[in-house]
Amino acid sequence: MAVPELAPRRTLGGVIAVWVLAALIGVVVGVFAAAQWRGAWLAVGLGGCLVAAFAIQLWSGRSQGFTERVAASVLGAALVMGVISLGFGLASIVPG
Structure with a gap:
């Protein structure tokens, strides 16, 4: 029998951390x-x-919703x- 968690950990922070990493990689x-x-x-x-x-x-360490979070x-x-690559693409066609 499984015991339910009394106070489940927040999982949104891990999702947003990957988005921030993507923004950093995109800019670099x-x-x-x-x-x-x-x-x-x-792509890499x-x-x-x-x-x-x-x-x-x-x-x-949470298995519930693992696939959805990833x-x-x-x-x-x-x-x-x-969005970042669109910005760089538009910036490359603008004469300057």
């Missing part, structure tokens, strides 16, 4: 990578976010990286 790739290699490096960065999401969610982490990371 946008600043330091050559324009023709940005897409490839963003998103893979790193996937590994980080698994590690953070496993570290939290999915939310990776989907949010993809959206964050997409």
